Structures are given as C-alpha cells and as structure tokens.
Amino acid sequence: MKSVSFFIFFIVINELAFSQQDTIYYNSQWQICGKGIASFYRIGSVAVGKEWHFTDSVRDYYISNRIQMEGFYSKDGFRDGLFSFYYPDGNLEAQGRFVKDRFYGNWQFYYPEGKRKARVYYSGDAIAFTIVEYIDEEGNYLVKDGTGKFLIPVTDLYGDVNYLLKGEIINGEREGAWEYTGLVNENNTQIKHKEVYNEGKFKRGESSSGEEFYRDYDKPKVAATFMSFKKINNTETFAVSESGNVDIILNNRKLFPSYNPTYGNTRDTIGAMTNVEIEAAFPGGYLAWRKFLEQNLKADILTNSLPASIKNYKQTVQVRFIVCEDGTVCNVEVANKNEGFKPVQDEARRVISRSGKWVPAVHEGKNVKSFHTQLITFIATSE
Template identity: 30%
Template structure:
C-alpha cells in the first residue's frame, strides 16, 4: 500500500495531473497546496481517505519528500471545521522537537518533545478546561506514569505512586458492543502493580467487569483473564491514551465505506486469523474466497453460504464453522437512514506462509440493497 502511494506521489511531484478522479485513480488522497506544501486527507484514525468521503475528518498541510516517502518540516493538522488540532516537526520523516495537540475548543490537549523519533521528558495531557490530567515520563526510554488527576482535580498519582482510574474509547469495532473501556489499578514506580481490572462502559456509564490482571513489581503482566471469553491472555489493553496520529506516517488508506472506517473489515480478518492460527500442513498458499450472508435489520445473520470456496475442501469445512461464530454485521440503511434487512457478499484473500501461518486479509463487504 505504501508503494502505491509513493508511486502516485512521484507522478504528482513530477508535474502530471493529480487529484483528478479518472479511470486510474478514483480517490483524491492528497493534492498540491500553496507554498510547496501537500494537503493530505485522513479519517480520524489517520488513514488516508478520499477528500469527498463522509469519513474525512482531518487535513494535513506539510512538505513531503517523495524519495524518502516522508514528511518534512513543520506540519499542521486541522479538523473538519478548520480548527488546528495538531502541530509538530519532521526532519526527513523523523519526529523532532515539540508536538502539540488541541481539543476542539482550541485548549491544549497534550504536549511532548521528540528527539530522533522518540518522546523525551514528560508527555503532558490536559482536560478541555485546561486543568492537568496526566503526565507520562520517558526519561528512561519507556513511559512511566508520573502524575494523574481525576476530573474533580484530585491528584491521584503523585511522583509515580497512587491509584489510577481512566476511561478510554475503543478506537474500532468490538463484538462486545461497548464504546468505552475503563482501566483501574495501582501505580507503583510509575508502572501498573498488583491487581488491576478493566470494565466495559456503555453510553450511560453502566459498567461490566471485563478483565482481571496481576502485575509484578516491574510492571509486567503475570496473570490476565478475560471474563467475557473465559480465557487467559498475555497482552493487556493500554492504560494511557492512544496516539492515532502515528498512523499518518504509514500512508495507509481505506475505502470510503463504514465497514472499513469502523474497523469491522479488520475485525473479520482478526476473527479468522485467530481461529486458524498456524498449521504447518498447509504451506505457501495464495487463495481467495467469498460468502453470502443474509442479515436482518438488527444486523444479526440468518443464513450464511460459502459462494466462492477456497481451493482446499478441508479448509472450507472449517471456514464455514468459523463464519457461523460471527454474531453481528452492521445493518444496511435505506435512503432515509433506517436499518433494513439485506444480503451481503463478503470477500477476502488468504495467504499462508511457508511456516503455515494463516493471514486472512483484504476483506470487503458488498451490500445488495443499500443505496
């Protein structure tokens, strides 16, 4: 994907027509701006999208070095209202100096200094009213929580010691149906310590216990248990705000569909990959598949049919069983924006490495009735 965008940029810089929707390039992901700058169009997860896409929410103005496939100089990101939301500096693709992000009300959201692409010193976060929220220190290279204030202004973590309770949104679709998760536990020497919990949180702030964890004195997870799946795990959810702007450097793009934007197609890939894992009996295969699923107006599947099977019948039998475990699809909408029953065609690709590692990717959903 990066090579594709680099090739387009090469043509653009060479002076050929760019940004026009023709038979070879339907999407305008970036185009020339004044003073030698390039304007890039992103969704709010920092994936490139067409400038006319409904999910476009960020525009970046920056110099760009095509030969290095890298941003250069000062850049500025603006939201859909034209409000500055992020500024910083790249030296031939390397983050250097002060980066600052802003809330929609133009108040400072966070600030940090980078050196050689790494944060140094304190990464300071602020609430929309300007009051301090969080300080993560990077003096030793890894982030440690040095201070934390709750919404009432009480300092709950002081000099890396105290109690921590922080709610964050899920960036993408999750099958649990909750838009937020809340991390809660003790901070010792700037790191999580002892018993921690994660709660799922709905729009009305109702909570459901999701995970229980135990961390050792080095901040390493030693026990993790998912109550929803009744399963253990070794990689915990983050305890500090994620930074989607880092994705902007990868120059990845998404099609202008809600299934792509929401992360649902990525969820389907992950669902299939986790089910198949690794099987050395199947090696170095490239294949494609498709299935049809009839959903009701609530997005619940009613029938699933493998319309374009994989070449290997053994894999098809298991694939059909896995597809039956996908509990939900986003419902289609009519012209009035109301959910309707529909027939979906879901297609994708399968690559199997020489070691037998499965990679389901390039998922795409076509809807029969949605205009």
C-alpha cells in the first residue's frame, strides 16, 4: 500500500514593492466591480501611494479570456505609448498612440472582419481630429487623402454618444456644415449638434433643444472616434449603489471620496501590502498553524489521484493568499496550478480557505492586508 506524508513550508512575502501586478474586474460599462458580474478584467500594475493609478504595461481581457486591449501607462498614471484594441474574436479594432492620456498622431480603425475602416489624425487635442481616410464596408473611399464628403457613424469620445456625422473635408480642412445626428427614440432621429467651418476655421456651433437650434458654443464640441471609448473615462471608477458616499481605502490610505461600491472596489488584492512593520500570524504562532494543517489536510488525496502504475510521487502546491484587515483569509489561489494533480491543489486551497481568522498585519499603527505564500509538499511512497 501507499503511505502519504507532507511537509509544510510557510513563506511571508516581504519584498519592497511600490506597484504590483493585479487583476481587476469591470462591468459592461467599464466600472470596477466584483468578479461575479464582470464582463471584462484587467491584468496590470497598480501604484498605491497618496493616490492610486495604473502603471507600466496593462492588458485587458473579455471575460472569455480573449485579449481586449494592451497598452502602457507612465509612472504617473497617464496612458502613454502604443495602444491596441481587439474585437471579441481577436481581430484588431483600433491602434494608435496616447501622449499623456490624449490621442496623438494617426489612429487606425478596422471592421470586425479585419478590413480597414478609417485613419484619423489627432493633433494632441482630441476634438481637433482630421479624417484622413474613411472606407465603407463595401470598400468605397468616402474620404481619401483628407478629402471627401461623408455620412458616417461616429462615437463621442467623452460622452460615449453615438452619432451619424454628415460633413465635408478638403485637403485635411473641415468645410461647410458638420451635422451630428443622434437617435431620439427607436423610430426618430434629429440633428443634435451642427458646426459650421470655412477653410478649416470654426465659425459657429449650435445644439438642438428638441424643437429648434440655438447658438451655444464657439469652438468645436464633439470629439469623434470610430469605436466606443467609454472605458477610457471609466476604468478608475466604481460600480455604485444609491446608499451614499464612502471613502475608498487602498493600502491603508484614504485616497478619494467616492460612491459606495455595490460589489466592492476591486478584487481583494488591491491595497494588499508586501512590506509591513508587523507580519500577520495564525493565532498561536507557527506551531499552532502546523498543527492545524496536519489535522485538517486530507493526506490521502494524493494517493487517490495517482494512477496505480505510479509507486512514488511528490507534489508541492504553492498557495498564495491574503490576510485582510479584519484577519479574514481571502483571495486564496494556487500559484503553480499547471503543476501536478488538480485535486491535490484544491485540497491545499480548501484547508487554507477554512483556516479561520488570523491576527492581521500592522503598518503605521493600523491593521492592513498582507500577502502570504504557503508551500505544502505531499509525498506518496509504497510500503
């Protein structure tokens, strides 16, 4: 028969880190939410200090695990560099550069099947865009080399409102009336904004009150693009309820007042610290923790997973988890899930998830979240 023993190694992650790789979940409106109602998720680094922001490379995914966006944030939290956006099937939707959160230079847009749709030049002010070329779905050029008359669908970058834009551009300069028509209801549309140009110079802007136009602005108003960029403004906001204002706390610092998050502000890893003054501990210390594992781990889970032909086997499960501010163990995950048998991994994860409340870590006189890693090695031998 086979006998099983296991060794327990406890490692406290104690590396100095200003930013950390994290996973954050988003609802369909690109607001931070809980995993259970998420439509997207982001893997990237979060810098936590007096305020928080994304930094370094960031990759967004559909909840189906297909890539949705990849790009780069500066150390100050600005979108800076090349960004690529993808349709759910993996085809490229748009690609271009940001400079300090602003669209800059040539942006390319594509139809879902991969054909080119538009090339738009941004001078650094998103409202001052130039349609260099636009190709309809049949392959006809409505705008070529910065010249053409068009009737094309666009989306307001800031308001995420869909319009049908009718206008003309000559040698890269806007000419005549540019009319933005919006949907009033299912069967009715009307011109929402009308801007008049002469050789590229803005003359006047009018908005619809529902019945008539009135002159209300003296510079271009609509920042148009050719895909929905609701996420650009929402990725650092929270899904909210109507229960009033609360303070969002990350890394034990009050960052900014916000509305009460309905589903929690992010996954539990946001704000967890890797360098604290007093480490979290299992009540009773290491010996009590070891005794708890020995009494609660199902040691025969490994032998039950092994084929009969295997006589001797060893599997180490690396479980990474967080001890929250109130001592609750949360965000328990297997770090090496591609190694060994899944039932063994599940057992290690199960027992740590049920280890009860710990004594939380302390930093600057307050309880904080902290990272921990537990290595459990199962050894099966034949007798």
